[in-house]
Amino acid sequence: MKNLSLSVLDPSSIIEGGSAKEALKSTLDLAKNVEEFGYKRYWLTEHHNWAGMASSASSLVIGRVASVTNSIRVGSAATLLSHYSALSVAEQFGVLASYFPNRIDLGLGRAPGTDRNTAYVLNPQTANSPQYVDKVKELYSYLHGSGTVTSDGRFEFHAIPGENTKVPIWLHGSGTYSAQLAGQLGLPFSFASHFAPDNLEMALKTYRDSFQPSETLEKPYCVVAVSAFVAETMEEASELSSSLYQKYLFEARGTPRPLQPPVSMDKLWNQGWSSIERASVESQLSEAIIGDRQTVEKGFEDLIRRTSADEVLVQAEVYDQKSRIRSYEILSELFDLQK
Numbered sequence: 001m002k003n004l005s006l007s008v009l010d011p012s013s014i015i016e017g018g019s020a021k022e023a024l025k026s027t028l029d030l031a032k033n034v035e036e037f038g039y040k041r042y043w044l045t046e047h048h049n050w051a052g053m054a055s056s057a058s059s060l061v062i063g064r065v066a067s068v069t070n071s072i073r074v075g076s077a078a079t080l081l082s083h084y085s086a087l088s089v090a091e092q093f094g095v096l097a098s099y100f101p102n103r104i105d106l107g108l109g110r111a112p113g114t115d116r117n118t119a120y121v122l123n124p125q126t127a128n129s130p131q132y133v134d135k136v137k138e139l140y141s142y143l144h145g146s147g148t149v150t151s152d153g154r155f156e157f158h159a160i161p162g163e164n165t166k167v168p169i170w171l172h173g174s175g176t177y178s179a180q181l182a183g184q185l186g187l188p189f190s191f192a193s194h195f196a197p198d199n200l201e202m203a204l205k206t207y208r209d210s211f212q213p214s215e216t217l218e219k220p221y222c223v224v225a226v227s228a229f230v231a232e233t234m235e236e237a238s239e240l241s242s243s244l245y246q247k248y249l250f251e252a253r254g255t256p257r258p259l260q261p262p263v264s265m266d267k268l269w270n271q272g273w274s275s276i277e278r279a280s281v282e283s284q285l286s287e288a289i290i291g292d293r294q295t296v297e298k299g300f301e302d303l304i305r306r307t308s309a310d311e312v313l314v315q316a317e318v319y320d321q322k323s324r325i326r327s328y329e330i331l332s333e334l335f336d337l338q339k
């Protein structure tokens with residue numbers, strides 16, 4: 001376990017009473033700290049028209065994070081390909097790779113990351129766009145090859161910059177579709193168990209069973225994303241996690257809000273939860289790892305035992321920035337990341 005690779009997943013959470021500008025500043029602050037702590041990657045999420053998250057333009061944030069760090073890999077989990085053309089994504093990440101060579105990752109997602117109406121505003125032609133698998137292959141051809149040619153041979157397209165930068169492409173998903181596709185294409189796969197834990201083990205099995213070696217990978221490479229909250233005491237860690245419980249409650253009710261201040265777990269369950277709401281949120285957070293050092297270490301050991309993950313992507317949506325940084329610092333100490 002001391003050789004476990006840990007990375008960071010950041011949705012640039014907006015806190016109650018805060019602003020999107022402050023959330024993005026906190027992202028830069030966290031990135032600089034976790035680089036010092038020894039984390040391997042810093043990945044940004046993508047959400048649109050979603051109260052509480054300032055993560056709508058992840059490629060821009062990736063560039064800014066890379067500019068204030070020195071060695072940590074920076075990327076997306078995930079760029080939502082349904083909203084963009086493959087060529088535009090290749091050009092954006094080609095620019096990033098040109099400025100920050102060998103430090104940029106491109107994780108792709110199939111979900112809209114928003115509601116149906118906002119997805120339409122982002123891309124009115126979504127219904128008529130190419131199939132996801134075709135867009136992934138096209139994108140790969142721009143970044144890892146010499147471009148692509150239309151089926152009739154009339155037009156040739158190149159990502160400039162981007163061509164032959166070989167930016168690593170990952171598939172990031174919460175089900176078996178992306179897992180199977182990543183396996184078939186020989187790409188690395190990351191699973192979003194921080195919000196969709198039910199399909200975790202089945203998705204990883206699907207990925208490994210369908211894996212075919214490629215120019216990118218000789219054998220499967222799995223990343224598991226989890227929520228983790230670490231503090232010196234169980235009580236403190238539980239209280240830190242209460243903000244995330246509240247977030248998922250409001251989302252379940254269709255009223256998303258900025259990240260709420262933490263409360264004790266006793267007070268949390270006295271906020272008018274129905275039994276259905278409580279069961280739903282607890283299920284959604286069933287893979288969350290919450291506790292003091294010993295508890296969290298055992299939680300990660302159990303996760304690796306069950307999944308054989310090559311890397312863990314840690315998301316800690318904590319209201320207080322100092323407590324969030326400290327949670328990542330304690331975790332880095334547990335697994336000796338600064339060795």
